[in-house]
Amino acid sequence: MTESTAHVIVGGGLAGAKAAETLRTEGYQGPLVLIGEETERPYERPPLSKGYLQGKEDREKIYVHPEEWYREHDVELRLGTAVTAIDPAAHRLTLSDGNSLDYAKLLLTTGASPRRLPVPGADLTGVHYLRTVQQSDQLRELFGSAQRLVVVGAGWIGLEVTAAARAAGVAVTVLEVLELPLLRVLGREVAQVFADLHRAHDVDLRFGVKVEAIEGDNGTVTGVRLADGTVIPADAVLIGIGAAPNTQLAEAAGLEVSDGILTNESLRSSNADIFAAGDVARAQHPLFGQAIRVEHWANALNQPQTAAKAMLGQEVAFDRVPYFYTDQYELGMEYLGYVEPDGYDKVVFRGDVKSLEFVAFWLKDGRVLAGMNVNIWDVTDPIRELIVSKRAVDPARLADTNVPLGEV
Structure with missing residues (x-):
C-alpha cells in the first residue's frame, strides 16, 4: 500500500461539505479532498422542493x-468527478478521469x-425527477408553462412539489398506490391530515392506483395510463x-451493506x-438499539x-433524535x-387538528416514540425529552393543552 495522509470525502452534497468543515474545525491540517459528481459546489437539497x-x-x-x-x-x-472503485487494501480510489487517489481515511x-418508475414511456420528454438543483x-x-401536472407518489417530495405547483396555478393529480399519502411514514391517523390538506387546495388525489404506462406523442408526455385503463x-x-441509497461503490469494495452502508455508532x-x-448510512443508533x-x-x-x-x-x-x-x-x-411502519399502538393529538395547530404523538406501550408539531413552534425540546427519557406517560395529560409538555 502507498502511504497517504489525505482524508478523502466521496460525495459533494451537504454531508460531504459539513464533514470537511468539521475536520478543519477539529484541527486536522493534512490534505483534504472532497469529490463530487455534480459540477455545482455542495448545496442543500430541501430548498429544491x-x-x-x-x-x-x-x-x-x-x-x-x-x-x-x-x-x-x-x-x-x-x-464533476466520479469514484469508480475503492480498493480498501491499497487505500486507493479509482476516478472517472482515469486517475487514482490514495487515502488515509x-x-x-x-x-x-x-x-425509477419501471413502466413504458418513463423516458419520454416531460417526465421529471427531483434530486438536483x-x-x-x-x-x-415548467410551472410557468404547464397547465396539468401528474405526480406519481404521495411522499414528501411528491407532496411538496404538488404544493409548489398549486401555488403557481398548475392543476395537479397525485397518484398513490397506497390508501393515503405518507402512510408508511405517518400512519393512517396523521396521513389523513395531509390528504385533507391537499384536497382543500383542489388537488386531485387518487389512491390505490397503479401506473401502467406513460403515454406520449412525438416523444413528449401527453398523459398517464392506469392499470384500469384510465388515462389522465x-x-x-x-x-x-x-430513493435508494447509493451503495454500489461500498458493496463492490466488500463493505457490509443492507439498505445502506452498515456502520457502528461512530459511523x-x-x-x-x-x-x-x-442518506447512504445505516447506522447503529444507541437510543433505538x-x-x-x-x-x-x-x-x-x-452525522458528518x-x-x-x-x-x-x-x-x-x-x-x-431523527x-x-x-x-x-x-x-x-x-x-x-x-417509528417503523405499524410500530406504534396509539396516536395522541394535542390541540386543534382541523385548524392545523396541533401536536401528534406516536406511542408504544405508553411511551412516546415520535412527535410532530404542526404550526406550533418552540416545542421540539420537550418533545425530544419525552422520546429520549422513554418514560411512560398519561395519554390524557399528553392531550391536555392546559398541561405544559414539560410536565406531562
Missing part, C-alpha cells in the same frame, strides 16, 4: 459554503438516488416514489478506515460531524423521533 422551487429563495442561499471557503480552508474540490457521503430549475420553468392527461409528470463501516454518513437509515436534511447536517471526529480518532457516537420538517401551503411542521 420548497422555497427555491417556489422562487422564494435565491440560488446563492442553497450553497453550504461560499465558493471561497474551500480555498481558504485548503479543501481540494474535485467536482475515507468518508462516503454518496447519498441516494430517486427510484438543475432538476428543480426545470420544474420552476398531463403536460408533465413528476416521479416521486422514493465507521465494516472497514476500520472507511466511514459513511448521510438498532441500525437505522434516515433520508432527511438533519442527518446530512449532523460525528464521522469526521471519529476519523480523527475521537470517541464519539451519533445519538441525535428530525425533519416540511412546508406545504399553510402547514408548517417539524417531526422528531423514529
Whole structure:
C-alpha cells in the first residue's frame, strides 16, 4: 500500500461539505479532498422542493459554503468527478478521469438516488425527477408553462412539489398506490391530515392506483395510463416514489451493506478506515438499539460531524433524535423521533387538528416514540425529552393543552 495522509470525502452534497468543515474545525491540517459528481459546489437539497422551487429563495442561499471557503480552508474540490472503485487494501480510489487517489481515511457521503418508475414511456420528454438543483430549475420553468401536472407518489417530495405547483396555478393529480399519502411514514391517523390538506387546495388525489404506462406523442408526455385503463392527461409528470441509497461503490469494495452502508455508532463501516454518513448510512443508533437509515436534511447536517471526529480518532457516537420538517401551503411542521411502519399502538393529538395547530404523538406501550408539531413552534425540546427519557406517560395529560409538555 502507498502511504497517504489525505482524508478523502466521496460525495459533494451537504454531508460531504459539513464533514470537511468539521475536520478543519477539529484541527486536522493534512490534505483534504472532497469529490463530487455534480459540477455545482455542495448545496442543500430541501430548498429544491420548497422555497427555491417556489422562487422564494435565491440560488446563492442553497450553497453550504461560499465558493471561497474551500480555498481558504485548503479543501481540494474535485467536482464533476466520479469514484469508480475503492480498493480498501491499497487505500486507493479509482476516478472517472482515469486517475487514482490514495487515502488515509475515507468518508462516503454518496447519498441516494430517486427510484425509477419501471413502466413504458418513463423516458419520454416531460417526465421529471427531483434530486438536483438543475432538476428543480426545470420544474420552476415548467410551472410557468404547464397547465396539468401528474405526480406519481404521495411522499414528501411528491407532496411538496404538488404544493409548489398549486401555488403557481398548475392543476395537479397525485397518484398513490397506497390508501393515503405518507402512510408508511405517518400512519393512517396523521396521513389523513395531509390528504385533507391537499384536497382543500383542489388537488386531485387518487389512491390505490397503479401506473401502467406513460403515454406520449412525438416523444413528449401527453398523459398517464392506469392499470384500469384510465388515462389522465398531463403536460408533465413528476416521479416521486422514493430513493435508494447509493451503495454500489461500498458493496463492490466488500463493505457490509443492507439498505445502506452498515456502520457502528461512530459511523465507521465494516472497514476500520472507511466511514459513511448521510442518506447512504445505516447506522447503529444507541437510543433505538438498532441500525437505522434516515433520508432527511438533519442527518446530512449532523452525522458528518460525528464521522469526521471519529476519523480523527475521537470517541464519539451519533445519538441525535431523527428530525425533519416540511412546508406545504399553510402547514408548517417539524417531526422528531423514529417509528417503523405499524410500530406504534396509539396516536395522541394535542390541540386543534382541523385548524392545523396541533401536536401528534406516536406511542408504544405508553411511551412516546415520535412527535410532530404542526404550526406550533418552540416545542421540539420537550418533545425530544419525552422520546429520549422513554418514560411512560398519561395519554390524557399528553392531550391536555392546559398541561405544559414539560410536565406531562
